[in-house]
Amino acid sequence: MNYIETDIKGVFIIEPKVFEDARGYFMEAWKQSEFEQYIGEVDFIQDNESKSCFGVLRGLHYQKGEYSQAKLVRVIKGSVLDVAVDIRRSSPTFGKHVMVELNEDNKRQFYIPRGFAHGFLVLSEEAVFTYKVDNVYAPQAEAGIRWDDKTLDIKWPIDPVKVITSDKDLRQPAFADAVYFE
Secondary structure: OOEEEEEOOOOEEEOOOOEEEEEEOOOOOOOOHHHHHHHHOOOEEEEEEEEEEEEEEEEEEEEEEEHHOOOEEEEOOEEEEEEEEEOOOOOOOOOOOEEEEEOOOOEEEEEOOOEEEEEEOOOOOOEEEOOOOOOOOOHHHHEEEEEOOOOHHHHEEEEEOOOOHHHHHHHOHHHHOOOOEE
16 A cells, blocks of 8 residues: 655555456555554544435534544545544644545545544545544534634535535534634
């Protein structure tokens, strides 16, 4: 696998080596020893999966305090624009974001460490999105930031009126009012 650190320290794009032939393809989706060599030790404890249609925007989500989570995300079917926002107040990249297209063809993965808000927008008719997390979900620790916050200036590539999101995500606070990591 090829591990590419982004402009924000600790956030990686991972490109697998894909072996294709007449039968289809084979790839290693995750290899602990290699991951630890390039990124470090992360104890993933759970895999999650979601299915969404075009225009669905999930995020920007994170968990606070002892329940914060690192994530390793990828798309099995379809295409998404994935975004990680640095919410570590002490970071030189505080408030900055990284975005990457993940799709079934490029098979890229995106590693988002603790201290980041995360979200994605479905670009294809349908997308199956999967991710590993290193901590349990704790409803009392969940938090978020408005996906269309003007301060963050994320350039989502579809008309905002076509975005499909949850009522909960519509009620998320602005970046200026969010709870940050120190």
